[in-house]
Amino acid sequence: MTTIVQTVSGIVGGMMFLFGGYVVLHGHLTPGGGFAGGVIVAASFVLMSLAFGSVEDSERSSYRFSSFFESLGGLSFILIGLFGYFAGHAFLNNLWHAVGQPLRLVSAGIIPLANIAIGIKVGAGLWAIFLALGASRFAMKD
Amino acid sequence: MPELYVLLVAMIAAAVVAIEIKDLLAAAVSLGMVGFSVSIAFILVQAPDLAIVQIVVEVLTVVFFAAVILRTTHIAPDAGRRIRGEMILPVVVFGAFALFFFGLAVQVFRELPPFGSPQMWVAAHYITAGLEQTGAANVVAAIILDYRAYDTLGEAVVLFTAVVGVLTIARQFGRKGREGNGGE
Numbered sequence: 001m002t003t004i005v006q007t008v009s010g011i012v013g014g015m016m017f018l019f020g021g022y023v024v025l026h027g028h029l030t031p032g033g034g035f036a037g038g039v040i041v042a043a044s045f046v047l048m049s050l051a052f053g054s055v056e057d058s059e060r061s062s063y064r065f066s067s068f069f070e071s072l073g074g075l076s077f078i079l080i081g082l083f084g085y086f087a088g089h090a091f092l093n094n095l096w097h098a099v100g101q102p103l104r105l106v107s108a109g110i111i112p113l114a115n116i117a118i119g120i121k122v123g124a125g126l127w128a129i130f131l132a133l134g135a136s137r138f139a140m141k142d
Numbered sequence: 143m144p145e146l147y148v149l150l151v152a153m154i155a156a157a158v159v160a161i162e163i164k165d166l167l168a169a170a171v172s173l174g175m176v177g178f179s180v181s182i183a184f185i186l187v188q189a190p191d192l193a194i195v196q197i198v199v200e201v202l203t204v205v206f207f208a209a210v211i212l213r214t215t216h217i218a219p220d221a222g223r224r225i226r227g228e229m230i231l232p233v234v235v236f237g238a239f240a241l242f243f244f245g246l247a248v249q250v251f252r253e254l255p256p257f258g259s260p261q262m263w264v265a266a267h268y269i270t271a272g273l274e275q276t277g278a279a280n281v282v283a284a285i286i287l288d289y290r291a292y293d294t295l296g297e298a299v300v301l302f303t304a305v306v307g308v309l310t311i312a313r314q315f316g317r318k319g320r321e322g323n324g325g326e
């Protein structure tokens with residue numbers, strides 16, 4: 001890519017990642033949540049990869065990384081649901097919903113935890129899809 | 143609402159036809175009739191968004207089924223194998239299940255609010271009591287991760303399946319290309 005794209009991506013990429021994390025963490029307070037924030041995080045990865053790296057090279061090293069985080073997010077969402085089950089309530093019951101003050105970051109019980117799990121899962125999943133599609137396109141071009 | 147009862151009878155009849163008919167293309171069309179009746183029922187109980195989703199899913203399903211059937215065979219593989227005496231027990235069980243589902247659905251229809259009364263009381267409850275019951279200031283987050291967390295779990299599973307499918311299909315092309323290049 002050209003110097004203009006690389007410079008702008010270097011400035012914007014980190015901010016995009018931070019904004020995605022913000023959307024995930026504040027999902028119970030402001031619009032957004034795990035799905036939207038995860039997509040923004042994945043978009044920052046895609047931007048950096050398009051600007052700086054060859055997709056073909058990064059696919060091999062990043063595949064284990066993204067599949068690990070995809071599985072981690074999915075499993076931790078189910079684990080958060082099982083907390084409610086083992087505490088004597090229904091599966092995915094909102095434990096600790098009275099902890100903290102409403103409208104503060106620490107509030108709403110398992111909702112922010114589940115948002116973080118979904119954010120990790122969605123981000124890693126979309127990144128893996130991008131890698132797979134990009135890598136297959138490069139391989140078929142040869 | 144008498145229309146719902148008409149739709150219900152049509153749905154059960156179409157489901158029976160879909161299982162029993164020997165021509166697979168006709169079975170796919172009957173299956174589509176069940177789905178489209180569900181979408182009409184969604185419109186009648188004022189859930190147009192669900193009706194649109196149902197129509198899209200149903201059209202895709204019927205088109206896929208029809209495409210597969212047109213490329214393979216019309217006739218069910220087990221056609222004509224059953225002896226008449228063996229059919230009695232399945233027919234009785236079939237009728238019992240049809241009656242059971244009809245009774246369940248009639249019970250559900252009785253629970254529906256009468257015509258003219260406001261139907262959005264669930265949403266009204268979420269908005270008034272959501273903050274107190276869940277502690278989440280964002281009502282959308284309160285609904286998708288507390289009241290309807292199962293729905294979100296299903297959504298996450300759908301996304302996971304999509305990722306696994308794309309990786310399975312797309313990575314194979316990449317691998318084949320790379321192996322071919324390496325071998326030559």
